[in-house]
Amino acid sequence: MGCGRRRRPGRQRGGRPGFGRTRRRGEGPRPAAGRGGAQGAEGRGPYGGPVPGETLDLSVVLEPRDPAALERFVAEVSTPGSPRYRQYLGTGEFAKVFGAEPETVRTVRAGLEAKGLAVGELEADGLTLPVRTTVAGAAKAFGTEFDGYKLKDGTTGHLNTAAPAFDGRLAGEVRTVVGLNTLDSLKPRNTGVKGGNRKKESAGDTGVLRPRLTGTTPAMCQDVKDYLAYAGDPEFPPLYDTKDYWSARSLAAQYNMANQPNVQTGATIAVYALENYDPKDIAEYQRCHGTRVPVTAVRVNGGPTEPVDPFGSGAGLETALDVQTIIGLAPQSKILVYQGKNTWNDATATYNQIVNENRAKVVSVSWGLCEVHTPADVRSAQNLIFQRAAAQGQTVVVASGDSGSTGCYLPVDAQGTPHPQVPDQDQLVVDFPSASPYVLAVGGTTMQTSVTGQTTWSGSGGGVARGYTVPQQGFQAGRTGAGYSDLCAAPADTTCRQLPDVAGVADPATGYPIAFGGGQYWGVMGGTSGAAPVWSALLGQANQDLACQANGPVGDVHQALYQLPATAFRDVTTGNNNLTASGNSSGLYQAGAGFDLATGLGTPNGREIVTGLCKAVAPSPESTFAALTPARILDTRYGIGRAGTSPVAGKSTVKLKVTGVGGVPAFGVSAVVMNVTATASTGPGFLIAYPSGTTRPDSSNLNWLKGETVPNLVTVPVGKDGSVDLYVAGSATSHLIADISGYYTSEAGGSTYVPTGPARILDTRSAIGRAGTSPVAGKGTVSLTVAGAGGVPATGATAVVLNVTATAPQSAGHLIAYPSGATRPGSSNINWLAGQTRPNAVVLPIGPDGKVNLYNAGNGTVHFIADVFGYYTAGAEGSTFHTAGPARLLDTRYALGTSGTAPLKGGTQLTLNLNDGHTLAKAKAVVLNVTVTAPTTGGFLTVWPDGTALPNASNLNWTTGQTTANLVTVPVVNGKVAFRANYGTVHVIADLFGYYS
Missing domain, CATH: 2.60.120 (Jelly Rolls)
Known part of the structure; x- marks a missing residue:
């Protein structure tokens, strides 16, 4: 995904014509109708059949042991306010927690081997089985045939004619097979470098390397500025900083990324590359900027074989742009360039190795293909890898593409020649992998002089994903870009993934200066593949900030970014990303105030973003507890706390006001303690209690069956409006009852908690806490001494936390627990049927005599058991x-x-x-x-x-x-x-x- 437009030539060092083109998004195979997800390519033609004995290296990707649990986990570690926020999996832990079960692996291995396939060792992700076979072996094993093709550039390969098929249990255990398609997947296209072959002049004493240990953004050397501004060639007008290109220091100043304070050690950033690159280009850039960023190549499966060729195929230019941009904006970083061959299997394996190794917490990706032309097996496998990255706290930053709203549109080929009409060219389509909801998609802008003049670059990839959804209440809740349509046929409670998320400079007319051609030339490149490494550098800055180092890497930043104030972004409100072969406006997405499908949230206000992402994951304010004699604040049977007497419908919510009622003050309340009871249920269900105004969590508080009466004590944070939500999950109706028994407050006068026990202080079966072993009579009361028992002090305790169990009841009944000396309330704590054993937690004020009362409201006898789990005190020890x-x-x-x-x-x-x-x-x-x-x-x-x-x-x-x-x-x-x-x-x-x- 590089420059999407032709740009004036750069110059060879010494003033002669040099680099003269812009970077294009990589192309890849085109879809073949009816081929089970295997894709073809524009310009292909029949090329006989593939050789049956040709070796194929495949990846069989298994399903995680519980995809829903993985999805929940990623949401929890990525959502600010979650107790698991940034509590990521460590390297190698994914396979233990979410990898396929060993029995599943054995079953799939046996099934594949039974089909004659050679199966390698399970990879570190716990999901990938490498398989080696032949074309004939794959055809037989997976129930498909293969057709051979020759591409316009002379490349030959083959496609499977049907999606791989599996029998029996294997069909549910295997997610996909990658590698059956051997046509090239992603090819970065650059217009040719024309003219100029004179080597650069000596830079003199400007070539001294200086370490950057203070976060200072480097300045471009004067000799390169002079070289780019050379006016002696009328064919190539001079290029000036902030007008025709943005140097690192100038761009960092506009994006508020310059001279990063509060820095300790550097962050490691991975650059995803499907090509070789020339280290001399990187060395020249570092010479000019005085940086010493370590850049290390990591070759995957031997790495790519195509030589660096900036003046022909363009190989090496994309990586040069990515690495050099990151060096200039994150000069303390360490860069790992992961290099794989440009095949579907190796492209996927490269992602897999980045995530398996987990050495870099930011991954910069400038390679992609329109979503509908990317094989389904590749999209499925890679999306799962991005989900794994999020679970480990890795941020994957992806260029959104350079074909605007029509992601399959290809203006020119590698030689700058306009493409012929190809399928889907004017279709509203986004790029993959930027379509994945687990990557940060970066669109593009045009910017001259300053951010006040920025507008949408017409090539900025954006729109609505066709194959990916996000939860309706997820990170894009309330953000619907103008022109949104349901292209993905989103299921209930979801919406289509919208992109880009954010944007940066991408127009090659205002692009990035890079060294290329063995460090002998300089030129200006653009495309969203320039904007993506800008955001990668910014998130690298965040990860190396002291605050983020204390609290962990930023990880999947969607939830956090979308919650930041508008001031964290420089909104782009003008322009559109309409690019079509026909020149019509059918693909128009207009930029506007706020989130849009051309530039997302906007360009960065870097320091504010770093501060927002790295602010300490601070605990909630300290609160103390005030115990109350239980009081009923909700009873849907009698219209208490809710209008009407009808039961609560399944899959519906009761919004319950808890502040200002039942003894709870109107202000200063952080959480309440209630005993909630479900009764008269017409079927099974469960209750979720959570703060009003927040997203409903996956937690639960009580479960019931048809006809049961089930209580449970609930401690729930209070929403900003002083309410809590009680959601009845399941399709059946149920009545709800809530008895308030205390609250937590930030105001003075509350009690602190002292944990102790667990310790048994009452068991009427064994004469513990009460003389004799007879059960409690119907309508009888146990007066239980808690002061001085079970770790509770004889004096100073204001309330006690008990787990009370009712067992061996002769008839149905319920327990009412209340402080000694108080009037018995009408609330209940435990409900039981004859013969049932029922426990419930109870928080009770302690009476003046150090006792609490446990009243058997039933007619038959029952045994009571009570265990202490702590107490509250007005002293300072809690x-x-x-x-x-x-x-x-x-x-x-x-x-x-x-x-x-x-x-x-x-x-x-x-x-x-x-x-x-x-x-x-x-x-x-x-x-x-x-x-x-x-x-x-x-x-x-x-x-x-x-x-x-x-x-x-x-x-x-x-x-x-x-x-x-x-x-x-x-x-x-x-x-x-x-x-x-x-x-x-x-x-x-x-x-x-x-x-x-």
């Missing part, structure tokens, strides 16, 4: 509360927080590591909603601090097959908490709702 989430930290079903998808086995310990190095690193206790599901037998779960003895306590109880949830406030030791089930196996889920520090 910890303050921070809201966090809701966010899922553990789900054994999907290998989230664990090494596999096996359920927790009874009698074994599962340890959840909370030491994320940032948000939870100093947590003294965490507030988790813990859910168990799919138990193979009845049992109970204990959650306790890791590194301590297993206590005689429980948090959840269940019967075979039951899904149940409970709030757990558990002390943290060694940065970890532990989970243990007593019998059978069970899946465990834990959602974070806050923490104490």
Whole structure:
């Protein structure tokens, strides 16, 4: 994706004509109708059949073990405010967490080998199996034939006539096969360098290399400025900084990227290249700018074989542009140039090696092809690689293309000759890989003198992706570019991916000065392949900023960038990106105020972007707790807290005002503690409680079956409007009840939390905490002393955190827990049926006599058990509360927080590591909603601090097959908490709702 337009020649050093063209986006094979996703190429013709014995190297890409879990994980680590924000996977961890299951790998390997294919070792991603075979072997194994073709440039290759087919289980385990198409995939096109062959003159003492350790943006040397401004040749007018090109220092000043402060060590940036390059070009640029940026080539599968040829094929010019632009704008960086052969398989393998090695946290890509001409197998495999990059905190920055809104439009070929009409030339199409929602797509502008005069470059690739969607409430929520249409046929709750995301200088008429031709020539290049490395350099600056180094690399920046204030961007409001062969305006996307499909959010206000991305991932404000005697604030059966008495419909939300009601103050409240009950449900479902005005999370709070009455204690952050949302998931209706029992506040006068236990202080079955072993009578009360018991001090405690369990009830009933000395409220804490065992967390003020009351509101007898998990105190010894989430930290079903998808086995310990190095690193206790599901037998779960003895306590109880949830406030030791089930196996889920520090 380089220059998209012919540009005046540059000059050879010494004043004679030199580099005279601009950079073009790479071309590749064109689609072949009915070929199962295999693509052809413009100008191709029949070339007999491929040789049956010709060797093919393929990549069989497996499905991740849970694609939905991977998608959620990427969203969590990429979304500011998430407790997992920037808590990326480390190098090599992806395969352990999301790679295919070993049994799956064995099954696929056996199936492929049974078809006569030679299968290599599973690659580091845990998803890719290299396969070697012949054309005949591939045809037989994958149920396809091959046609041979000869391209206009003489290149020969073949295409598969049908998509690869798999039998049985393999069809669901294999995502795609890359490499069946052997026609070249991406070819950067440059117009020819004409005239001039005299070597450059000596630069004299301007060639002294100087290290850049202070973030100072380098200035271009005077001899090159003079060379570009040479006016002695009437055929080639002189070129001047800020008018005909932008030097690094001038551009950095306009983009507020210059002289980066607050720098420590440099960031590593990868440049994706499908060509060789000349190190002498890089050396000449560094000589002129006085930089010493390490540039290292990493050859993939032997690397490309085509020689550097700036005056013919243009090979080497793209890499020269990318590397030199990054050097000028990020002079402290380290650059790795990953070089692969220009085939579909090697192009994909090059991405795979960048992500597998994980050495660079920013990846700059200036190669692409219009989306509809990129084979489906390649798009699928590469999009998965970009998703993996996001999981590891790697930012992939991609040029959006140089054919405007019609991404298949090809104005000229490598020799500058206009292309003949080709299929799809005037179709509204974007480029791939910029269409991927996991890459930052960079469009182009024209800019002379300053950013105040910038406008859209007509070649700026942009529009609506046809094969990629984003969640409707995702990073592009509320951003609909003018001219948007549903080209992707977006499913419900999604929209088509729009691009570009951002923009930078791309017009070759105001492009980038580069050294080329073995460092003997200088010229000006443009295209979005110049704008992409600008943004790569900016994000490299961010990653080497001290604040980002403390909090981790910026990773997939979409969520963070789109949340930045408008002042972080220089909005581009004029121009369009209409390029069509016919010259009509059918492909018009007009720039305008705010986000648009020509320049995205705009060009960078660099320092503000770095500050916004690198600001400390600070914890939420400290809060203290105020316990309340429970009060009912919602009961949909009687119109309390909600108009009407109808049940809540499935897949709908109750917006519940919580501030200013039930004893909760109107202001200064960060979170509330409520006991929420679902009752009279017409079918199964579950509840999600979350702050009003925020995106609904994946967490859950309680689960129920038809006809059940199920309560659970909920700690939920309060939305900006003083409300929380209660979402009923599932299709059935249910009534909801909410009893407020306390709140967290930033105002003075609250209590801090002291974690202790778990410790059992009541068990009526064993005469613990109460004389005798008889159950509690119907309508009877247990007066339980908590002061001085289970780690609670005899004096000074204001409230207690208990897990209360009701077991062996003779009839249906419910528990009302309240402080001693207070009037018994009408609320409830636990509901049960005859014979059921039901637990629930309870937060209660402690009465003046150091006691709390547990009232059996049923008619039959019941046993009560109570375990202490901490207490609140007005003293200074406790910890303050921070809201966090809701966010899922553990789900054994999907290998989230664990090494596999096996359920927790009874009698074994599962340890959840909370030491994320940032948000939870100093947590003294965490507030988790813990859910168990799919138990193979009845049992109970204990959650306790890791590194301590297993206590005689429980948090959840269940019967075979039951899904149940409970709030757990558990002390943290060694940065970890532990989970243990007593019998059978069970899946465990834990959602974070806050923490104490």
